[in-house]
Amino acid sequence: MGDRHPRAVTRVVDAQRHAAWALLVTGCFAAAAVVAALTEHRTGNWLPLHLFVVGSLLCAISGVTQMLAITWSTAAAPGDGVAALQLAAVAAGASLVAVGRESDTWGLVALGAGLLAAALVLLGGILAWVLRWSATDRFVPAVRGYLVAVGWGIAGITLGALASRGGEMFTARVIEAHLVVNLLGLVGLVVLCTLPYFAATQLRMKMSAAATRGRLGAIPVAGSAAVAAVATGLLVGNRPLVAVGLGSYALVVCAVARMLPRPTRKQAGWAGARAAGLLGGLVWWVVCLGVLAARSLHGPVVGDNAVLALVVGAYGQILVASVAYLAPVVRAGGHTRLRSGFGVMMSWPGFVAANLAALALLVGMGRLALVVVSLWVVDTVVRGMILVSGSDDPEGHHRTADP
Numbered sequence: 001m002g003d004r005h006p007r008a009v010t011r012v013v014d015a016q017r018h019a020a021w022a023l024l025v026t027g028c029f030a031a032a033a034v035v036a037a038l039t040e041h042r043t044g045n046w047l048p049l050h051l052f053v054v055g056s057l058l059c060a061i062s063g064v065t066q067m068l069a070i071t072w073s074t075a076a077a078p079g080d081g082v083a084a085l086q087l088a089a090v091a092a093g094a095s096l097v098a099v100g101r102e103s104d105t106w107g108l109v110a111l112g113a114g115l116l117a118a119a120l121v122l123l124g125g126i127l128a129w130v131l132r133w134s135a136t137d138r139f140v141p142a143v144r145g146y147l148v149a150v151g152w153g154i155a156g157i158t159l160g161a162l163a164s165r166g167g168e169m170f171t172a173r174v175i176e177a178h179l180v181v182n183l184l185g186l187v188g189l190v191v192l193c194t195l196p197y198f199a200a201t202q203l204r205m206k207m208s209a210a211a212t213r214g215r216l217g218a219i220p221v222a223g224s225a226a227v228a229a230v231a232t233g234l235l236v237g238n239r240p241l242v243a244v245g246l247g248s249y250a251l252v253v254c255a256v257a258r259m260l261p262r263p264t265r266k267q268a269g270w271a272g273a274r275a276a277g278l279l280g281g282l283v284w285w286v287v288c289l290g291v292l293a294a295r296s297l298h299g300p301v302v303g304d305n306a307v308l309a310l311v312v313g314a315y316g317q318i319l320v321a322s323v324a325y326l327a328p329v330v331r332a333g334g335h336t337r338l339r340s341g342f343g344v345m346m347s348w349p350g351f352v353a354a355n356l357a358a359l360a361l362l363v364g365m366g367r368l369a370l371v372v373v374s375l376w377v378v379d380t381v382v383r384g385m386i387l388v389s390g391s392d393d394p395e396g397h398h399r400t401a402d403p
Contacts, residue, residue: 015070020330021084022063023323025091027384028368029055034377037370043101045308050101053182053311054116055094058153060319061162061190062090062123064326068194069127069143072133078126086126089119097160104166113161117154124150141216145193148220152185176234176301183310184249185227191318192219192256195278199260202224202274202325202331203267211259222252239297246293250286257282273351277321280351284313284358291362312373313358320350327387346386350379 033051033080070077077083096112099105127146134140159178163171196211229245232238268275288310295304328341353376360369 011070011075011077014080015067016330016332017228018077018080018083019063019067019326021328021336022059022087023327024064025087026056026060026323027381029059029091029094029200031377031381034374038374039137041102042104045303047098047102049311050098051094053187054097055091057095057187057315057319058090058116058119059087060323061149061187062087062119064322065123065146065190065194066126066130067326067330068198069130069139069146072139072197073130074136074138075133077132078129082122082126086119086122088169089115089122093117093119095313097164102163109164110161113157113164116157120150120153120157139197141192141213141219142197143190144217144218144275146345148224149186149189149193152189152224153182156181156186172300172302173235173237177231179302179307180230180234181227183315184230185224187315188227188249189220189223191315192252192331193283195256196259198322199275199278202278202321203261203263205261205263205267208259215255215259219252219256222250222255226252242296242301243293246296248293250289250293253282253285253289273346273348274321274324276348276351277317277324277354279320280355281314281316281318284317284355285310288314288362305361305366308369309358309362311352312361312369314399316373317351317354317358320354320376323380323384327384331387341387345383347379347383350376353379 029051033048033056036051037045037048066077066083069075093112093115096108096115098112100108100110109348124147127143127150131140134143156178159174159181160310161180163174193216195276196207196216200207226245226249229248230242231245233241233243233245263271263275288306291306292301292310295306297302301307324345324347325342327345328338331337331341353372357369357376360366360372370403
């Protein structure tokens with residue numbers, strides 16, 4: 001740590017370009033998930049859930065973890081070819097798994113799972129590269145947490161490939177473990193390790209004094225222990241252990257929430273719907289984990305309405321709130337253009353829709369939730385199109401990257 005890589009000079013421009021690619025593909029998979037939910041197909045809720053979690057969220061994770069780690073660690077970015085290859089592997093892998101499951105072709109599922117695993121290995125290598133060339137160690141706890149999450153992701157993908165093969169005595173248990181490991185081990189740990197830093201950025205504040213290096217480093221450790229408990233309980237059929245693990249994970253989410261900065265009225269007003277979305281996502285995360293912990297004592301986790309409510313109300317809301325900040329940043333073009341972009345992407349109707357959809361899912365009103373989610377996606381897509389087109393630019397700036 002402390003050395004300077006030749007590409008460190010252009011790290012911000014490079015990282016933002018790579019993140020822009022990832023956010024574009026993220027949006028495509030999110031739209032595909034909604035289309036899948038609106039059309040008839042063989043695999044029911046699995047297809048839209050897969051397209052959003054594995055396609056959309058994993059593409060976002062690929063781009064955003066790299067951008068944040070590189071810019072905040074003052075490290076060099078990977079080359080364009082490496083970043084493009086990693087993102088393409090995620091997109092192709094997620095697509096092949098979806099096609100394979102729909103056509104009941106295990107060979108395609110295996111190939112897709114292999115590409116996804118390779119994409120995560122490559123992401124882990126990029127993050128290790130960031131640690132190697134980092135000029136500051138402030139963000140090291142988060143990057144290490146990302147590496148732990150990558151490990152869980154590889155385990156989750158392996159379980160999914162085994163479950164899709166079928167014919168095994170404990171296939172149902174493997175499917176449940178696959179779902180939990182991906183949702184809480186991969187996606188969940190990335191979000192938890194990022195929030196103490198990213199919430200401060202969103203609010204234009206310093207990080208909370210509660211977010212000490214020791215506590216930040218404990219997030220992936222405590223989260224992993226909870227995920228391991230849930231996965232083990234599911235695989236061996238120990239339902240009380242599953243409930244304890246889910247409850248423990250909810251406590252980890254609460255602990256992370258206590259590490260977030262407390263904004264003034266002015267700061268909260270500036271962040272607006274973005275900050276509300278992050279907070280709302282955390283609330284739904286804890287609520288849904290609590291519901292799942294109670295219900296897991298008597299029934300399966302897979303297929304429970306609380307899983308869908310968690311994906312939409314927690315992960316979906318946090319993703320959209322994050323994109324509302326990151327998309328104007330990666331578009332670049334100066335402070336006036338940045339401020340205009342923040343205004344375009346801030347959506348109180350979207351915030352209301354996210355929470356209404358999560359509530360509808362939790363109480364079993366799936367059709368209402370689908371309508372509301374569709375409206376939410378349309379609202380987000382329209383705002384994104386306005387941002388990309390540059391029609392919001394009050395001074396007609398050309399798209400240029402900030403140095």
